[in-house]
Amino acid sequence: MTGRASPASLLALAVDGLRRKIGRNLLTIGGVFIGVFALTLIVSLGEGMTRLVETAVSGEDNLRQIGLSGGLGRPLGDESEIEIFGEMSDARRKRLRRAALARTRHGTFIGRRVRALDAASLAELEEIEHVEVARPIVLERYEMTAGERETEATATLGVDVRRGRYADRVIEGRYFTTPGADEALIHEYLAYQWGCVSDEELRSLLGIELVLEPIRNPSGGGFASSGFLAEMLGRLDLSALSEEERQAFPKIVEKLGRGLFGGGGAATVPKRHVVTVVGIVRELEAGDAIRVIEDGNASRVDVFLPLDTATRFFFEQPVNREIGFGRSYVVVDDAEHVGEVETELRKRGFTAFSVASVISRIGGFLGALTIVVSLLTGVALLVAALGIVNTMVTSVLERTHEIGLWKAVGATSGQVRTVFLLEAAMIGLLGGLLGLGVALLVQIPADALALRMISERAAFPLQGSVFHVPAWLPVAGPLLAAGIAMLAALYPAHRAARVDPVRALRHE
Amino acid sequence: MSAIRTRDLVKEYRLGRDNVVRALAGVDLEVEAGEFVALLGKSGSGKSTLLNVVGGLDRPTAGQVAVGGTELADLSERDLAAFRARTVGFVFQSFHLQPRYPAWENVALPLVFLGVGRRERRRRAAALLDDVGLAHRIDHRPAELSGGEQQRVAFARSLVSEPRVLLADEPTGNLDSETSRQIAGLLESAHERGATLLLVTHDREMAEGSADRVIRMADGRIEGAS
Known part of the structure; x- marks a missing residue:
């Protein structure tokens, strides 16, 4: 006996309802539009930024590398080793010692550097389980002469020849023959500075000899008059050092000064190094594999030396033999073991950081940010939902007579309810699709703009998009809006379903 | 078997806490299948209430009502809706047409809820509009039709689901005498085709001229028949 209206028929009634008060319904749709527009942008931005960072730094090698910073060699963690000077009560001295310990444990850049990085500690690193190799990062500056060309403070970097690093960036000449060869690759920008522009001019640089000399103090005095080092040391914040470290610091600097600038003593006689240019290296391009830890300081390097050669040059400076490498890195056998090795390194007194942990922190931050902003977007959708309730209640009141007629000619309460829920769902769906569509359109110029702004400030060329629309979003966004709209319409639809046909028809 | 049968039918409306209005005060009525019965009475006599209860628009406070052998008290809300859609057709004094819909969509409205494509x-709507002489008005909206034409559209709507019982509540109340005669003709025509008719009217002439039987009502009761 019971008839069953086709969904299309009820949908047609719902569409007709929507078209009645087109202005009011457009405003309601606008509310949903704003919510879904914001949701789409926020989620896309969160996803895009995460992917951008991951794409840029999460190459196979990056996730297996852990960087280490060289320290002053004094282990931390024992409160009794920290001396507090001056007359004071024992209680206060104890408090200050605890405070000093806390400050050296957390957050201070220099204070966390503990173990020195030298040949012995690198050998120790290679003994740690899951560590494949431990390599120093040899980034040095030399005064360089190439025939008649002279360059002050040329940055050189040791290249791990065994792993073929930078081989793919050689655009003229060839790669190094051995890890200890007296050979060099020069950056195409240095060649450009030397006036070599054409391929032929670049090729003319192959085979020339570079003479590298440790940077001398022009005045022959202490380090303070050396522009480069004085500037670098002047930037250091010594407030983070313990008293003991602060006292030790001038001695180290003195050694640095003697080693680098010939401040007296037979051991400080600088040695000239001669290497032959065998190739030209191009600048990084988007899509190049970037090892964040290895290459972190390579963006201003002009001359690339084989790592063993660079290390040999490095240790020919007495001061370097005393304080060791500034930085090094280890490569772990599998990315899964990075956390374990990182913990072990810290336990042994090294300052360690991995790309994986940085990505994890960035991902966590972006994830939390996305959730918070999504909640704010949720508020926008909630406001839209209240708008839908208002619109639908008004619609039911205005159409009471019509609903009465529907029921008089055979509509069930369920059918009446369905018509109004469909009407709300369409408001949600239309607003959702509109919000999604406009957000996708807005992303095109916004993406180009944001990528340009980020690229101008980033050390590495980036490729990809700042916005990324996850596959689920184009479906879930409008469906979520439709779902919220239907939830909002439950009460008005229930009211419509309960309309008494006799009363409704009597009060036309 | 009776097409319509009521036993001791009572319908009360509560207006405020202590004010109860008894619209039907124990109505016993039997209408045979194919019979044309007119209900005459003053305003407030309970005619329309009886029609609404028989048509399943309203539920009685007490008593029984059966239409086509179906006891309406036994029907769920959903089945009662289906009963209204299939078994009875209503013609109202105020036409109750949808101003936004063309004539054919007004006629076909009950079929929407029956799942007809x-x-x-x-x-079907076109065929019925042709029967009532409005084939040329099929796409016209109610505002473009005269009162008589609107009632003919409403009459066509009452027949679209081919009901066995036709319930007409003052169908000529808003019409002039000439148009009223046309509507009366349509009712007679439906009766001749076998429909059972229950007509509520003030118009004694129409009732006595068209109906097989005239029942007079007053104060919620049947006072007599002729």
Whole structure:
């Protein structure tokens, strides 16, 4: 006996309802539009930024590398080793010692550097389980002469020849023959500075000899008059050092000064190094594999030396033999073991950081940010939902007579309810699709703009998009809006379903 | 078997806490299948209430009502809706047409809730509009039709689901005498085709001229028949 209206028929009634008060319904749709527009942008931005960072730094090698910073060699963690000077009560001295310990444990850049990085500690690193190799990062500056060309403070970097690093960036000449060869690759920008522009001019640089000399103090005095080092040391914040470290610091600097600038003593006689240019290296391009830890300081390097050669040059400076490498890195056998090795390194007194942990922190931050902003977007959708309730209640009141007629000619309460829920769902769906569509359109110029702004400030060329629309979003966004709209319409639809046909028809 | 049968039918309306209005005060009525019965009475006599209860628009406070052998008290809300859609057809004094819909969609409205497809709805509505002489008005909206034409559209709507019982509540109340005669003719025509008719009217002449039987009502009761 019971008839069953086709969904299309009820949908047609719902569409007709929507078209009645087109202005009011457009405003309601606008509310949903704003919510879904914001949701789409926020989620896309969160996803895009995460992917951008991951794409840029999460190459196979990056996730297996852990960087280490060289320290002053004094282990931390024992409160009794920290001396507090001056007359004071024992209680206060104890408090200050605890405070000093806390400050050296957390957050201070220099204070966390503990173990020195030298040949012995690198050998120790290679003994740690899951560590494949431990390599120093040899980034040095030399005064360089190439025939008649002279360059002050040329940055050189040791290249791990065994792993073929930078081989793919050689655009003229060839790669190094051995890890200890007296050979060099020069950056195409240095060649450009030397006036070599054409391929032929670049090729003319192959085979020339570079003479590298440790940077001398022009005045022959202490380090303070050396522009480069004085500037670098002047930037250091010594407030983070313990008293003991602060006292030790001038001695180290003195050694640095003697080693680098010939401040007296037979051991400080600088040695000239001669290497032959065998190739030209191009600048990084988007899509190049970037090892964040290895290459972190390579963006201003002009001359690339084989790592063993660079290390040999490095240790020919007495001061370097005393304080060791500034930085090094280890490569772990599998990315899964990075956390374990990182913990072990810290336990042994090294300052360690991995790309994986940085990505994890960035991902966590972006994830939390996305959730918070999504909640704010949720508020926008909630406001839209209240708008839908208002619109639908008004619609039911205005159409009471019509609903009465529907029921008089055979509509069930369920059918009446369905018509109004469909009407709300369409408001949600239309607003959702509109919000999604406009957000996708807005992303095109916004993406180009944001990528340009980020690229101008980033050390590495980036490729990809700042916005990324996850596959689920184009479906879930409008469906979520439709779902919220239907939830909002439950009460008005229930009211419509309960309309008494006799009363409704009597009060036309 | 009676097409319509009521036993001791009572319908009360509560207006405020202590004010109860008894619209039907124990109505016993039997209408045979194919019979044309007119209900005459003053305003407030309970005619329309009786029609609404018989048509399943309203539920009685007490008593029984059966239409086509179906006891309406036993029907769920959903089945009662289906009963209204299939078994009875209503013609109202105020037409109750949808101003936004063309004539054919007004006629076909009951079929929407029966799941009939749009093309079939239009075909059936067109045939009925042709029967009531409005084939040329099929796509006209109510505002473009005269009062008589609107009531003919409403009459066609009452027949679209081919009901066995036709319930007409003052169908000529808003019409002039000439148009009223046309509507009376349509009712007679439906009766001749076998429909059972229950007509509520003030118009004694129409009632006595068209109906097989005239029942007079007053104060919620049947006072007599002729």
